[in-house]
Amino acid sequence: MASSTAAQRPARVHRARVTGKDRLAAYGFLSPAILSLSVLSLVPMVFAIYIAFTNFDANHFLSYQWVGLQNFIALFNPNDPLFSVFIPTLEWTFMFAVGATVVNYLVGLFLAVVLNNRHMRESSIYRSLLIIPWAVPALISILAWQGLLNQDYGQINGFLHLFGIPAVNWLGQPFWARISILMVNLWAGFPFMMTVSLGALQAVPAELHEAAAIDGASKPQAFRFITLPEIWKLSLPLLIPSFAFNFNNFNAVYLLTGGGPPRPTNEFVGYTDILASAAYKMTLTFNLYNWAAAISVILFIIVGTLSWFNMRYTHAFEEADT
């Protein structure tokens, strides 16, 4: 660190002279990204936030009005029909996002530790085989899983039949549908976590282990107190986006179960709908733009706040202000 700041010092003298020009160049370099981000993300976002405070739906398509916090109050009011849509969906969204991220990470980390054995000379072959699910576009593999998990024709049930296990209604029962979503997500997601963990394992400085060995640490101790914290430090910046991604992982749910099986108590969301797929359905199927927008605003506040704290904590996304 100290040496790099020393090396930068002469450069800073040069830069100081051309700050204005440099800044102009910076905006030139940034403009394509900023422009597209504004038109495609920011403007629609502002529009959606505005809609969340109106009664814009199929009945008020041209004549919608500002209704203040009404939509948000409805989401949290136990006597409002929207409450029974929102709260169970919110719970499952959290369960899914946390479950998918944690399970995928643990499995990936476990496989990385197993593969990172210096005696296992063929481990790169195993790694190439295990990475294959990542290399198939998720859209295709999730659709294929829908077929494989089909109760009557699916090969998973056919396979279980060989062992005398009766057919499971994978996508038709609330419990199994949720298990299926987590399973398919694990299948598609562990190679990423494995790759990240392997990279982190190999980045742990060998000197740390040597020093620990000299101090008389056993192998499990070295793993617990040296390897794990190092991996944690390196993989955390990638775990946060992964959690946020799963929170909005529309494809994983919608392409596998379509949000179903349906809840008998309300028509809007099924047992496996996460907030993202619920908002999607409310927009395209039920034309309840205001509800969808309100749900999205809350979704954004949750994910944004969590991510903000995590980023501040890891410092991975900050830029040193030199």
Add this chain to the structure above:
Amino acid sequence: MSQHVVGVEAQRAASRARVRTRRGIPRHEAVTLWISRVVIWVVIVLTLAPMWFVVEAAFNPTNAYFSLGLFPSHPSFGNFAYLFHQTNFLIWVKNSALVGFTVSLGQVLVTALAAFAFSRLRFWGRKYGLMVLIILQMFPNFLALAAIYTALAELNLLNELWVYMLILMGGSAFNIWLLKRFFDSVPKELDDAAFVDGATVWQRFSRIILPLARPMLIVIFIFTLMGSFSEYILAGTILETPNNYTLGLGMYGLISNQFAKNWGYFAAAALLSAVPLAVTFGLLQKYIASGLMGGVKG
């Protein structure tokens, strides 16, 4: 055998402590190694078996789900023939390839420009700008859908492949962050030297930083390519007529609600479209691993 040469007692003591196998691995490590291997083999079988089911279905002309032999009993190319003659499969592939490559190239360019600014230039908003952008992009993007759809309908631009591509080309804050981290790991002395020699900012970017970042550019290219093949929401909204369908859209239409009828065709299409991507991905594997970790180390 060596027991006769060396003292028997000493040898026994040594062997009690560290029994070695032929290749010189201590016994307990050899046990760990073999347990590890068995675990990995089981995981590999569990991971690849579902894919094999799909491959089998692709070559199974009877379209029956329950074919549980290791190979289909009467393999044929019937499903592939149907795909080429009775569906628009080739058009979907052409559209997806066009969209994938154009969008990925555009993304790489937009990302590289912005990442360079964040890594090397000084401007207002540099410190927290990227963090704010990443958080803003966590806003559910399909909500942009209503706004984008309305705007495109007003401008009469729906059902245009180039419009779809342009929208997908929008900057990705996460990619910018990945690439910026990589740029940061390139020693500043390199372009500072060029700067002293009178190179312009553009030359520093295009002649020095960009060539060095080639592995990471490849990673972003392949991630975007994969992402564009999995894009469903926008494609479904913007592209209306079948001759504009992308692979994902076409395959979704092929299979939704008619699994029993079209499973074999779907499997054949999945095989044909996944294999080239998987092979590309496999070839670039080492770049992907190092690209994801790159820069964290510093």
